[in-house]
Structures are given as C-alpha cells and as structure tokens.
Amino acid sequence: MSERKIRAIVAKPGLDGHDRGAKVVARALRDAGMEVIYTGLRQTPEMIAEAALQEDADVVGLSVLSGAHMALVPRVLELLKANGQEHVKVFVGGIIPDEDAPQLKKMGVAGIYGPGTLTDEIVRDIRAAVLGA
Amino acid sequence: MIDINTILSGNRLALSRLLTQIENDTPEGRAALNDLFPHTGNAHLIGVTGAPGTGKSSLVNRLAYFYRHSLQGQEAKRVAVVAVDPSSPFTGGAVLGDRVRMKDLAGDAGVFIRSMASRGSLGGLATATAGMVQAFDAAGFEIILIETVGAGQAEVDIARLAHTTLVVEAPGLGDDIQAIKAGILEIADILVINKADRPGVENTERALKGMLNLAHPVQRVFQHHGQFMDVEPAVLTESAPMWLPPIQKTVATEGSGITELGSEIERHRLHLQSSGDWERRERARLETELHQLLQSTLVSRWQAGVSENQYQQVFKQLADRQISPRQAVKELLNGGFPK
Numbered sequence: 001m002s003e004r005k006i007r008a009i010v011a012k013p014g015l016d017g018h019d020r021g022a023k024v025v026a027r028a029l030r031d032a033g034m035e036v037i038y039t040g041l042r043q044t045p046e047m048i049a050e051a052a053l054q055e056d057a058d059v060v061g062l063s064v065l066s067g068a069h070m071a072l073v074p075r076v077l078e079l080l081k082a083n084g085q086e087h088v089k090v091f092v093g094g095i096i097p098d099e100d101a102p103q104l105k106k107m108g109v110a111g112i113y114g115p116g117t118l119t120d121e122i123v124r125d126i127r128a129a130v131l132g133a
Numbered sequence: 134m135i136d137i138n139t140i141l142s143g144n145r146l147a148l149s150r151l152l153t154q155i156e157n158d159t160p161e162g163r164a165a166l167n168d169l170f171p172h173t174g175n176a177h178l179i180g181v182t183g184a185p186g187t188g189k190s191s192l193v194n195r196l197a198y199f200y201r202h203s204l205q206g207q208e209a210k211r212v213a214v215v216a217v218d219p220s221s222p223f224t225g226g227a228v229l230g231d232r233v234r235m236k237d238l239a240g241d242a243g244v245f246i247r248s249m250a251s252r253g254s255l256g257g258l259a260t261a262t263a264g265m266v267q268a269f270d271a272a273g274f275e276i277i278l279i280e281t282v283g284a285g286q287a288e289v290d291i292a293r294l295a296h297t298t299l300v301v302e303a304p305g306l307g308d309d310i311q312a313i314k315a316g317i318l319e320i321a322d323i324l325v326i327n328k329a330d331r332p333g334v335e336n337t338e339r340a341l342k343g344m345l346n347l348a349h350p351v352q353r354v355f356q357h358h359g360q361f362m363d364v365e366p367a368v369l370t371e372s373a374p375m376w377l378p379p380i381q382k383t384v385a386t387e388g389s390g391i392t393e394l395g396s397e398i399e400r401h402r403l404h405l406q407s408s409g410d411w412e413r414r415e416r417a418r419l420e421t422e423l424h425q426l427l428q429s430t431l432v433s434r435w436q437a438g439v440s441e442n443q444y445q446q447v448f449k450q451l452a453d454r455q456i457s458p459r460q461a462v463k464e465l466l467n468g469g470f471p472k
Binding site: 033046083 | 236
C-alpha cells in the first residue's frame with residue numbers, strides 16, 4: 001500500500017480576483033504528490049465547506065488578498081465544524097497582517113503564509129499536520 | 134466497519150468518506166460495496182468524454198442543472214457527478230479543476246460532485262470509478278454524470294461503464310480523416326458539438342455527419358483491453374430499430390442546446406430499455422468487472438505465494454537473457470502458484 005494520498009482544496013473566498021498565488025500553491029502541492037481540488041475564484045464560505053465535504057478533503061487552503069480574512073476564515077471554520085469536519089486542517093495564505101495572525105491561529109487555523117513563503121515550507125507543514133509526521 | 138444504512142439514508146459525510154475508502158481500495162470500502170451492491174442498478178449512468186478543452190465540465194454543469202431545474206412535468210432528479218482528471222505520472226499528484234466550471238450547482242443538496250484523479254489508469258477513468266458510481270447508485274442518485282479525463286482517440290473505457298455516452302467535440306479540432314478513424318467517435322451514443330457559436334461549426338458538423346452516414350449498421354461489440362466483449366446482437370424490430378447517434382449542437386457557457394440534449398439522452402434511455410440493450414449493457418459491464426477483479430485477485434494471490442528471492446532469481450535470468458519473458462512467467466507460475 002502506497003502512502004496515503006493527501007486531498008487538498010485550494011480556494012479563493014471573497015471577491016478579490018488575484019489567483020496567481022493560489023495556482024502556484026496548487027501546483028506545488030501537486031508536485032509534492034497531493035491531489036489538489038482547485039475550486040477557482042469568488043467562492044463563498046458555504047461553497048468551500050460544501051466542496052470539502054463532497055471531496056472528503058484533509059486540508060483546505062484559503063487564499064485571501066482582499067483584507068476580508070477576519071470575516072471569511074472564521075465562517076469557513078464554523079461551517080466545517082457544523083458539517084462534522086473539524087478534523088480538516090485549514091491553512092491561509094495571502095495578505096494577512098501580523099496582528100491578525102494570533103487570533104486566526106486561536107480560531108484553529110493551522111498555518112498562515114505571506115508573500116515570499118517557500119512552497120516547500122507549506123508542503124512540509126501540510127504533511128506534518130495531516131500525517132502527524 | 135461502515136454502516137451502510139448511513140449511506141442508504143443519504144448521510145453526505147458518510148458517503149463522502151466511503152468514496153475515499155473505495156478510491157483507496159481499503160477492506161472497509163470493499164466490504165461496504167459488497168453490502169451496497171443489492172441496492173444498485175437504478176441509476177442512469179451518463180458518460181461525458183472528449184478532447185481536453187472541448188467543454189466537458191461546463192456541459193456537465195449545465196446538464197446537472199437541467200436535471201435539477203428544467204424537467205418539465207417531472208420531479209427534479211438527484212444528480213451525482215464523478216469528474217476524473219489525470220494524475221502526474223512522475224509525482225502521483227494531481228490538480229483536479231473540474232469544479233471550477235460547476236459553480237451553478239453549489240448549495241444544492243440534490244447534487245453531489247466528486248473529483249477523482251486517474252491514479253495511473255489509462256482508459257480515461259480511474260480504477261475505482263466504477264466502485265464510486267456503485268456507491269452513488271446505491272445512495273439513490275438517479276442520474277450519474279461521469280466525466281472522463283480529456284480523452285484523445287483511444288480512451289474508451291467510459292463506453293463500458295455508462296449506459297449513454299456523450300462524445301464532445303468542438304469546432305476546429307480535426308478534419309474528416311479524424312472523423313473516420315477508429316476509437317472515441319465510435320463509442321458515441323450522442324455526438325455533441327459544443328462551442329457551436331464558434332466559426333467552423335458547419336465543417337465539424339459536416340465531417341461528423343459524413344462519418345455517421347458511412348457507418349455500416351453493426352451492433353456494438355465492445356473491444357476492451359484487447360478482448361472483444363461478447364454482447365449478443367440485438368434483434369432489430371420495427372419497434373426497436375437500430376440507434377443512430379444524433380448530433381446535438383450546444384453552447385454550454387450560455388446554456389443553449391441543453392434542453393434538446395436532455396431529450397436526446399432521454400430518447401436514448403427509452404431506446405435502450407425497449408430494445409433490451411439496457412439489460413445487455415448491464416451484463417457486459419458486470420462481466421468486465423468480474424474479469425478485471427479476477428485478474429487482480431489472481432495476481433495478488435500469486436504474489437503471496439512467491440518469495441522476493443525467487444522472483445529476483447528468475448528476473449536475473451531474464452535480465453541476463455538466459456530465458457525469455459515467457460519462460461520467466463512459466464518459471465514463476467510453477468514456483469509460486471499454490472495448487
């Protein structure tokens with residue numbers, strides 16, 4: 001039996017239309033052997049939680065550059081929990097001010113990544129969070 | 134153990150987890166499929182295949198929406214979508230992007246979309262696709278749309294799985310020589326020319342029509358992985374004439390041609406049922422599945438009986454060209470197969 005496949009949703013909640021970063025991450029996770037479900041732009045938290053449910057995701061990666069992360073991210077966490085998927089690890093990337101990071105982590109976000117992050121670091125963190133390595 | 138009552142009663146999280154078990158071919162997944170099997174056989178399986186970029190996902194989106202909202206005088210049907218995209222042959226990873234085109238279906242509890250990676254399978258589907266489809270069937274989804282990986286010419290596994298196969302073409306992709314080649318066009322029950330608002334659509338239509346007019350009316354006997362599948366020929370009668378694949382033009386992004394496509398699919402279903410082809414296809418599908426399972430089970434049973442050392446010894450002889458591949462097989466079967 002080969003190593004368990006990690007299934008990751010990569011989504012862009014909210015209204016900003018810049019998906020370059022999300023695509024770079026999606027590609028990096030693919031190259032790390034994960035199965036990445038790319039859901040595209042302008043997703044509502046409801047759509048993201050629904051995708052995580054139908055795809056039995058291990059990980060949800062959210063890319064937010066609009067500044068609306070303090071509204072969008074908690075809503076996604078809440079919906080995942082309501083669906084019985086509190087085990088899903090949520091990672092956030094984009095423009096997240098340092099002062100918001102502790103609060104997001106307290107809500108249950110597993111990792112936060114800003115511009116300049118090495119994709120290797122994201123891959124390593126996801127593997128550790130999901131496989132407990 | 135998976136409690137199959139959770140699946141039969143429509144628990145979405147339980148279904149989703151079961152699909153993962155099936156995909157990973159775990160003992161739990163296999164046991165659940167055994168228990169669910171008597172509950173299958175009710176869904177209409179519709180395959181959607183065609184070259185990359187012809188608009189398969191957009192078409193699936195529209196078709197699913199059609200079955201949810203536009204069935205006149207009928208109750209909306211529950212729709213499952215299984216969308217397969219390719220795995221990387223190098224890393225085993227995949228980017229599954231079919232959901233991007235299926236946003237219109239979000240928030241509808243009567244729809245369930247599952248993306249799958251092909252995981253090394255070459256026929257346009259993944260090994261576990263058939264099992265996933267069975268799970269959806271048992272869970273009460275009446276329409277199951279199966280989208281293959283972007284297919285070239287020879288990825289024809291979908292015709293073995295689906296009752297109705299749509300082959301999606303788009304203008305500008307090939308000339309009339311492409312249209313007479315063997316392979317994917319032959320498996321179409323319905324030919325769809327998507328992006329029909331693009332220039333060149335009349336050429337595509339002419340080439341496909343020409344191909345259909347040349348066709349000699351033979352009953353389909355599928356060739357599968359080098360084996361011809363025996364399907365007894367249908368008796369053609371007045372009431373059940375030969376099915377001639379219609380050509381339907383659509384513009385999936387705008388939704389035009391979808392209602393007409395929906396009625397062609399329904400016409401095909403009625404044809405299958407009145408001609409007895411529905412039954413024949415079911416039997417042929419189950420027989421293929423039996424063959425494949427027998428093969429993989431025999432291989433793993435043999436592997437359990439042969440030691441790594443034995444295998445390496447024989448392989449070394451082969452690598453040194455002392456024995457041929459066939460002789461190596463004979464050697465390994467003699468040694469390894471428990472009588």
